[in-house]
Amino acid sequence: MQTAILETIARYHSFAVVGHVSPDGDSLGSILALQDLLTLQGKQAVAFCVDPIPDKYSYLPGLDRFVRDPAQLQHTFDCAIILDCGSLDRTGLDPGFYSELAIINIDHHKSNDGSLGIGWVDDKFAATGEMVFALCQLAGWVISHLAATALFTALATDTGFFRFSNTSPAALRMAAHLLEIGVNSRTIAEYTMERRSISEICVLRESLHSLRQCFDGAVALMVIRRDVCESCGISPDEVEGLVDYPRSIKETQVAVLLREIAPDAIRVSLRSKGHVDVSKVAAHFGGGGHARAAGCTLKLPLSEAENTLLARLAEDIQGNA
Numbered sequence: 001m002q003t004a005i006l007e008t009i010a011r012y013h014s015f016a017v018v019g020h021v022s023p024d025g026d027s028l029g030s031i032l033a034l035q036d037l038l039t040l041q042g043k044q045a046v047a048f049c050v051d052p053i054p055d056k057y058s059y060l061p062g063l064d065r066f067v068r069d070p071a072q073l074q075h076t077f078d079c080a081i082i083l084d085c086g087s088l089d090r091t092g093l094d095p096g097f098y099s100e101l102a103i104i105n106i107d108h109h110k111s112n113d114g115s116l117g118i119g120w121v122d123d124k125f126a127a128t129g130e131m132v133f134a135l136c137q138l139a140g141w142v143i144s145h146l147a148a149t150a151l152f153t154a155l156a157t158d159t160g161f162f163r164f165s166n167t168s169p170a171a172l173r174m175a176a177h178l179l180e181i182g183v184n185s186r187t188i189a190e191y192t193m194e195r196r197s198i199s200e201i202c203v204l205r206e207s208l209h210s211l212r213q214c215f216d217g218a219v220a221l222m223v224i225r226r227d228v229c230e231s232c233g234i235s236p237d238e239v240e241g242l243v244d245y246p247r248s249i250k251e252t253q254v255a256v257l258l259r260e261i262a263p264d265a266i267r268v269s270l271r272s273k274g275h276v277d278v279s280k281v282a283a284h285f286g287g288g289g290h291a292r293a294a295g296c297t298l299k300l301p302l303s304e305a306e307n308t309l310l311a312r313l314a315e316d317i318q319g320n321a
């Protein structure tokens, strides 16, 4: 499949490089790296991100290249490269944008069925950025300093800075290669992990009392209410990282963060430290993700969402007891 992708890249000239809404380090890093490397191969490539870029990625070189709206551009594209997600909807661009374009899809999400365009989907990769790196190696492209920083960001953020179980020998070899190019990993660690806003800590202070353990501590759950986010001056979108707190408890097998994004819409973030595959739990509710990190949205009031989710988790926890 990598060969088919490189052949498609060789055939066309103008590329739209796209990731997913609510961009994370893997999405942003993969887009920037590929945009830069395609440009260095003499192609025309534009990086798209419809959502604002979180402040913690502000160190990334080339962020000013991101275009929010294709209507701002005069030219048309031959091909769209969709990274780190598996559906046109998830990219946040109007599906009509893609109607005349060839499509390449590169993704490591288990929930991606591989049916989008020329699809290379493999959940054995720790990050989509690792797949982009593998493609570069195969093509023999020289990796620029900008692309190296972007790819390191993709890999480091999706492996929890090399702590999660997807931290493979290949991932560490890739990290070593990028460090040799001159990536400043300390800066990336500081920006992505050690720069919480005081507003986020305010939400943490107000929400910690909701933290509770269920099923003998196998599940730890924390709730973040909309009014709390409002009074702390931050959007519920910006506090997903607080799932680290229930996750960090010794007994936790599954950590749950419930964020009230609207009165009847609860965003659920799931993290697994044990044997539960939370991508299956998320998929059951129409979401997706990875075995160890997944999410979904429940169109229910907070307390019903909590009960519905715990009822489902009870089966998974008992099934693995």
Ligand SMILES: [Mn+2]
Binding pocket: 026, 027, 084, 108, 126, 127, 128, 158
């Ligand atoms: Mn990813």
